[in-house]
Amino acid sequence: MLKLTAVSINHRTANVEAREKIFYSSEEVQRISEKIKSVSRESLIVSTCNRTELYLLPAANPQTHVDLYRFIRAGKKLDEAEVQADYETFDGFEAIRHLFSVACGIDSLMLGDIQILGQVKEAYNTGIELGMVGTIMHHAAQAAFKAGKRAKSETQISEGAISVSYAAVELAEKIFGNLRGKTVMLIGAGETAELAAKDLKPKNIGRLCIANRTTERAQNLVAEIGMGEAISLEAITARLAQCDIVISSVGGSEHVLTREMVTNAMKRREDNPLLIIDIGVPRNVEPAVKKITNVFLNDMDSLNLIVTKNMEMRHSEIPAVRRIVDEELNDFIKWYNSLEVGPTIKKLRDKVEQIRIEEIKRYKNKISGQEAEIVDEVTRSLVNKILHEPLTNLKNAENGIPLVDRVKLIKNLFGLPEESHGDEDEKR
């Protein structure tokens, strides 16, 4: 059995304040690494804004979950009263399963979070640099990366926007395809509009203008986003024809964009598609605008619907991701069990060789040197031939008997000594 122990302080067990306190940077992992290495053969610390996890294969003395939790707290010099956090525990292959689930994004606060795989890779690289990761954790991490990549490519777990601001970007991409060079206008400098602008900027949009009642706030937002031009609300009519995407979130009871304004703008832009996202309450855009050909008017409900449908889709993908996790876990278990075959074969060969040498020794004085050489060669060949078939069957995975049972049978039949995994693993 794999003697791996793991604890996880995550978004289910601790509030954001506790998670912040317990977060480990690479430098902090380095500070604690020597202490962890003194009680473990291998370990891995995964720390993000939503989780801090310690995976540990103990050295001589077993480490309890409480010990691991204490390590995490001690590394941050936090006593129990300072951190109001509970933790989840995992043992053996269940800990490996948990690591795979984390890498696949199904354990994330934002289901299907694509950043988590990169963060697990970062944690692994830090572990390698600090000498914390050995054979087992190396193999577990590689399998976790594979599971994460498979989940991303074979399922839709990371597909579709799951934030309102990114849903606006997704909607724009569904209309225009590539957003490179497109002109965007923000009417009002509300939070969602600001977030959408920040999400649109990396898409290489051409121009951004921000219209607001107070130009100062618009200028501040321009500075914050790092691009664009602040304009007054009165300038909207003149600029509208140049815009491809308009996001409106201004307060007030009057419509900022009327049907007449948009109709005139559409004439000037030769009826090229125009996306208007009205996230103002009450609505900023006259509902009749929706009837104008090639104008795509959507509101907060539309964006929420996109997010809801994407979340539903991601949730529906969880069973498929779990199947990938199970497949990779089975492969990992097979690999882990195969670690035992090598040492068992070696032990069996050593034992038989010892018997052979002892028997030859018994007759050494009764035969000549030349005859001794012949006997040595004959017995060596005999031993090899006798062992060939059982050892082949021991390694053969297709004979229907589980590997663990085959190894156990050989050990019982030949009276081979049981040893802990740890020593064997370390030799490898």
Add this chain to the structure above:
Amino acid sequence: MLQYFVDFLKISLPILYLFTIFLYGLAFFLDEQFGIRNRTRFLVGTLIVHLVYIISHTFLTGHPPVTSVFEIMTVVSFTIGVAYLYIETRSHVKDTGMFILALAFLFQVMSAAFIRDYVQSKPVLPEGVFERSTLLGLHVASAMLGYSALAISAVYGGLYLMMYHEIRSSKFGIVYRKLPDLQTLEKLSYRSIWLGFVFLTIVILIGYVWLPKTINDFSYSDPKLVITDIVWVIYFVALLFRRAMRWTGRTVIIVSMIGFALAVVSLVAVNAMHSFHNFK
């Protein structure tokens, strides 16, 4: 022996197309890995079988399968498949395959169901004309490619309108999630219109220059000729107005879909009337 082989392929092809569509459907609706991994491979396999069928048919009858409307349908089906494969390879847009290949399947089913016995299939053109004239080959090949391109353009146009409606009505269902963006659909439809228009122009030019010299009862008022001219004019107007009058992609798509509907009428309904183009 060859006849049995051709018969076997004739029956197999609709099944192969149906299975290919099924794989594209699996990928489109269920994101099934088997469909995602194998859809293009299976399409290539189906098209190879289709090519073998066309070649075998040609050997069996002694002429290419272009002498009756139902023979033409199998070639149109094949060219739609090949054209779609080309578009998929170039654009990497795979989620429209189910819709385009459904058209290829329909043409192949109609061809397989109604194609006449091979021994009775006689070309109306004078004997040996296929061997003699490369112009006829070009005329027929252009017609096949032209109609296939227009068919593909119509499907992309239909998908464009579905997507347009989906976004305008804020439904955001599977059409929104799976189809390419409006810009891409418009581009694919527009390019296919251009291709179809160019081939249709070649068809008409060759027809007017070459047919009067070859066909004894040639008539400029032949219904198929008239309808083809009308279809050509519709596409010409759509493309011209797109540039000159700045028609939007949506308008061009609607007009071109009307053109395609007329083209289908030209191919099927007019076949029932008296025409030198009629291969009864």
